[in-house]
Amino acid sequence: MLLGKNEIKTAAVISCGVIGAGWAARLLWHGIDVIAYDKFPQAQAGLNEVIANSEPALKRIYDVPPAKRGKLRFTTDLEDAVREADYIQESSPEVMEIKVPLLTEIDRLAKPNAIIGSSTSGLLPTELQAEMQHPERFIVAHPFNPVYLLPLVEICGGKKTGDEAKQVAKEFYESIGMKPLLCRVEIDGFIADRLLESLWREGVWMVNDNVATTGELDDAIRYGAGLRWALMGTNLTYFLAGGKNGMRHFMEQFGPALKLPWCHMEAPELTEELIDKFVDQTAEQADGKTLRELETLRDNCLVSIMEALAQYDFAAGQVLKADREGQQKRIGG
DSSP states (O other): OOOOGGGOOEEEEEOOSHHHHHHHHHHHHTTOEEEEEOSSTTHHHHHHHHHHHHHHHHHHHOOOOGGGSOOEEEESOHHHHHTTOSEEEEOOOSOHHHHHHHHHHHHHHSOTTOEEEEOOSSOOHHHHTTTOSOGGGEEEEEEOSSTTTOOEEEEEEOTTOOHHHHHHHHHHHHHTTOEEEEOSSOOTTTTHHHHHHHHHHHHHHHHHTTSOOHHHHHHHIIIIIHHHHHHHTTHHHHHHHTGGGHHHHHHHHHGGGGGSSOSOSSOOOOOHHHHHHHHHHHHHHHTTOOHHHHHHHHHHHHHHHHHHHHTTTOHHHHHHHHHHHHHHHHHTO
């Protein structure tokens, strides 16, 4: 039997890049001890930097004194990282030849009642668990950057994943302030990335064809539909657009447009010229700000949006409000 959500006290974070470090920050602020592993010793500096950079944003939404946060330890020894972990989150590069041997070794070294999750954004869990001795406790748990703030995590099981693992993982992620989205079908890219990829692919075409710059594409989202998406996503927004007759009227009025040649379903060839456009135009958007400055700006904006939503107990704000209440119960506030 796998450990339940309340029995998970220590988590192993495997690979300390942007995603792994984000997981570490979220877990620590929810009272979970973290053993962070990376085979490169220099990764520890980046890990500590991300955790420190996340603190101002997290302080704005959580009232958790340092004594109530989890403890962090870094190691370059995989066995040391996973042997006592109650939960393991792998976030290594998106390369099958890297992930499969690593996950198989984690499975061999971990205690039998620990769940193993992978942060992969598109690799199929059936393929990732193929060589495991205990594949029934493996799931895909795909988060979104910054992991310590965004609540969505997609949970997808492979052919050998047990229902217990998916249920325990769902409950655990809820306990650390996340919104689990259970994938009904094992599919390349899961749900969210398939939507994002479609939007980005069309954007690549428009830059390629000199229809718009990368900045103009982003403005088209962040000043319009993106604000609505934060509240209602696409379909509920269109439901409202249909007026009193809801989605039926919307589909009758706008459905025929799906036959119009408004978008491309295949991406253009990524020539050096096209790649240069993206590099130059996104650098222009950054306007000289450093990575950390942009991360801080992003974090402050996200916190403000989620706090505003929390006032109405709606969408991501509803998750945040419930998580804050859970935090206060946990720390005795």
